[in-house]
Amino acid sequence: MGVNGVTEVTNNIATTYTSTVNSPVEDKKKDKEVEVKKEAAAVYEKSEENSSTSKVSSKETDRTKIIQQLKADDALRQQQLLDIVHKMMGKQAKTYGIANSENDEDSIWKFLAKGDFTVDAATKAQAQEDISENGYWGVKQTSERILDFAKALAGDDPEKLEKMRSAFEKGYKQAEKTWGGELPDISKQTFDAVMKGFDELTGKVET
Template sequence: MSISALNNVTAAAAVNTYDKTTDKTTKESTKAAEAKDNKQDSSKISSGVVYERASSTVNTDYVKKNSALIQQLKTDSDARISQLKGIVEQMMKKQGATIGKADDMWHFLASGDFTVSADVKAQAQADIADDGYWGVEQTSDRIVDFAKALSGGDPAKADTMLEAFKKGFKAATKSWGKELPDISQRTYDAVLKKMDAWKNGTEDATEE
């Protein structure tokens, strides 16, 4: 069970960092666009020539599509986090412990000082299997999907997204209280590989 929680906090921390990075980038882009529009409007007045602005339908549709994807991914991730927290709370209460800060839950899992039922153990093993929700492939795919959606699908922003992921992974390690287990380290490596492939346009070759 402790291992199945790992990629959860990694992904969640990375997503929070992505949101902050994206919000800052969006504000800067908006200011730049407004400045450019004001400059163009001044030029129109002085020259007496009026130009029609190009349609922004394509960009609007693209943004809406990615916003929907981001919301879908967040909803799915939030549901999993809520489920995990409920299981952990039950285990801790049975052993006379209570949850304080969010980090307490991760430290509790990292300690390994708890017991789980056969059903919980079986579910955890299924979750971290190669084809499981918290397995290396699915978790790394979700993180990269977040990065693509939050960057508008622009490979030129891959480095920025990768830096955000690394900060999120570092935050997850801090919450865990010690070095993350092997499955999280392998997920980290998988994300780096997939982000590099996205950046360089070699994703198809990587999948083969």
């Protein structure tokens, strides 16, 4: 065997030895790399799960806020109708008092309307017209305005309309309390007309 042959054999032995010795080390490195990748994947998956939970929590919070806002809007609408009824009934009562200023039985309404018992002829004539059958403060127009306002707030939803009915009743009672007793007959007739209107709107009677 020549020098070249010996050198080749020596190189082959060295290569084989190096491969044999380094192989376990390289395998360990590869194993570690795999483990690191697995751990990284596990961490990523956990992060993804937390993100999903956070999204669900955020949606629940948004839903709660929406529900609270709807309830607040609903309460506001009822209060708006209550306030308008209170004012309307009071104005109707004042107008009635002025129109009937010479009637002793209606002296309470004269007092509430003017603060005294003096009503000039022109004011009285206008008041009488306003509380007539087709007058602005008559039963028909006053009840229609209240119902129109209720429909504008509640739409065609029967449940919301019932809440508007309740608000109307509370507003009427507040008007009675403000004026110190029962409201005049024209207001009682208006009350009945509005309640009948709510019955028709909610389907409790045939229209």
